[in-house]
Amino acid sequence: MNIRLHLFEFEDFPWFPHVVREGMLDFLRFMITKLGAYEAAVPLLQELLLKTQQRHITDLCSGAGGGIAGIQQALAQQMQEPVLITLTDLYPNISSYQYLQAKSNNTINFVASPVDATSVPESIKGVRTIFSSFHHLKPEQAQAVLQDAADKSAAIGIFEGASKSWLELLALWLAFPAVIFLVTPFIHPFKLSRLFFTYLIPIIPFGIVWDGTVSLLRIYTPKMLESMAAKVSAPHYRWRMGKAGSRIGKHVIYIIGYPDHQLKTN
Structure with missing residues (x-):
């Protein structure tokens, strides 16, 4: 699929009910975690942390923090030392972040105030990551994140x-509606609102399928990412992009960038 259509996602609208947005993001976090969808990203992130001599990740556009706990655990295990992750978002999902912080014994924390990925405050440090959210950005916004x-x-x-x-x-289209109805009672933290907007007024399932469809159509291909990186004004910055993963449900499209001066020297 080499096309990109930037149709609308309900999740992007400021007027969209926050309780429904949280319900949709909670489902995505649950599925990403259970499927280990970002397994192929771990070696790439480990390489980035080692090259830049850092052990702190600041996750941008975190949503509900889908898959981040598994990534943190895998990195810490592979590197044999603690890796700290800070979650941030323009619309912080505080209840999910608190849940992840408690479950991770504070190796995952969060910024409670809104953080714009196109203009991250100087006070926020660490290797930046974005999982499953870059497609929300229009080309000029995505370009601004890289710049x-x-x-x-x-x-x-x-x-x-x-x-x-x-x-x-x-x-x-064919499997997700049934999956949503089956797994919703097992998603933590438990929320009555999630049950209400899944079973009584099924806005969450409709929103997930619609936004999921649009998300796939919006995703930037590696060639699109390459073109975007070429426009970044940073002569001493290195970029790498492509696809990783060989199993169904575990593919990732990625772009990695780092300044030359952060390279580890032996």
Whole structure:
């Protein structure tokens, strides 16, 4: 699927009810975690942390923090030392962040105030990451995210949990509605609002399928990311992009960038 259509997602609208947005994001966090969707991203992130001599990740556009706990655990296990992750978002999902912080014994924390990925405050440090959210940004906004990282000499890793295929789109339409109804009672933290807007007024299932469809159509291909990186004004910044993962449900499209001066020297 080499096309990109920037149709609307309900999740992007400021007027969209926050309680419904949280319900949709909670489902995505649950599924990403259970499927280990970002397994292929772990070696890439480990390499980035080692190259830049950092052990702190600042996750941008965190949503509900989908898959971040598994990524943190895998990195800490592979590197044999603690890795700290700070969650941020323009619309912080505080209840999910508190849940992840408690479950991770504070190795995952969060910024409670809104953080704009196109203009990250200087006070926020660490290797930047974005999981499953870069497609929400229009080309000029996506370009601004890369430029802001380069301007502030921040390493960045952006990952989309998909290979952008028609098969994924078909699975979303045929399988996801049933999956949503089956797994919703098992999603933590428990929320009555999630049950209400799934079973009584099914706005959450409709929103997930619609936004999921649009997300696949919006995802930037590696060639699009390459073109975007070429426009970043940063002569001493290195970029790498492509696809990783070889198993169904575990593909990622990624772009990684870091300044030359952060390279580890032996």
